[in-house]
Amino acid sequence: KLKRSVRGIPSSVSKLRFRFARIVASYWYSKKGVGGNSLTKRQRQVLETLKAQVKPEMARRAAKCGMVLEDDVFVRYLRAANWRLEFPDRPVVEALEHTIQWRSSTPVVSRPQSINPRRDLLEAFHTPWRPPILTARGEYLLAFHCAKTPKKVSVNLWSDHLVHTVESALRQCDYVSVVVDGRGCSPRRLLEAAKTVAPAFNELRTHYCGRLGRVYVLGSGKGVLATWWFVKKFLDERTRDKIFFVHDARKLIPYIHHRDHKRLLAALDDDH
Known part of the structure; x- marks a missing residue:
């Protein structure tokens, strides 16, 4: 059951629902300036300049590793670079090349069927609900x-598991959101979890530009605040703005698809 859930293969009943979720997510993000149709004249010029820098051979290698270089991909990277052709450390086109090489050389991406996730990692970070729960913006939760x-657990093992889980979700939705359940944890336990996972999230941030919708931290108290003080050092300002703190599971309701309200509350109560 756990293996099936991490693969995230939807049933035939929910396929139409996921198609609808893609439409909703695309529309919402286009309203926020992610889609190509809502770009300003200057942004369109920057986009065309970046596309001109991508050689056909690079596009072929990207498609071979499952990363089709369409406008949405370029826009996500440009938004992360504040609509400039360079990040602080390298040009955007080099960041794209780096991600292509990473995807080609990472077994968990290029050969996901060869990965057998560990049970303890699945219990910590996974796609727990079937059919999956969606946010109000159509993101995979x-x-x-x-x-x-x-x-x-080593950082490399955590990275492989996180990538495997996120890749499974992105096969169905273009964006993902995460519920971080910190209820019932002591401050020390929360810090240990943060120190274990935070370095692995750097890899996700590097190679999945713009894919993260929001992070909902469920819990309250000194432990959550102390953990946030530690974790925020690893995050840029744009990512920090996507993190929301809620002290009760019912506070998540406005952010979740209306059909999944009861399922989410029941699932979180069972897990807790």
Whole structure:
């Protein structure tokens, strides 16, 4: 059951629902300036300049590793660079090339069927609901349970598991959001979970530009605040603005698709 859930293969009943979710997500993000149709004249010029820098051979290698270089991909990277052709450390086209090389050389991306996720990692971070729960903006909702985070796991193993889970979700939706459940954890346990996972999230931030919708941190108290003080050092301002703190599961209702309200509350109560 856990293996099936991490693969995230939707049933035939929910396929139409996921198509609708893609439409909703595309519309919402286009209203926020993500889609190509809502770009300003200057942004369109920057986009065309970046596309001209991409050689056909690079586009072929990208398509081969499952990263089709369409306008949405370029726009996500340009938004991360504040609509400039360079990040602080390198040009955007080099960042794209780096991601293509990473996808080609990473088994969890190029050969996902060869990965057999560990049970303890699945319990900590996974796609727990079937059919999956969607946000009001059509994003695929993932769950991270701090209390179930294994204590002794290497960063590489965590990175592989996070990438495997996110890739499974992105096969169905263009964007993902995460519920971080910190209820019932002591401050020390929360910090241990953050120190274990935070370095692995850097890889996700590097190679999945613009894919993250929001992060909902469920819990309250000194432990959550102390953990946030530690984690925010690893995040840029744009990512920090996507993080929301809620002290009760019912406060998540406005952010979740109306059909999934009861399922989300029941699932979080069961997990807790």
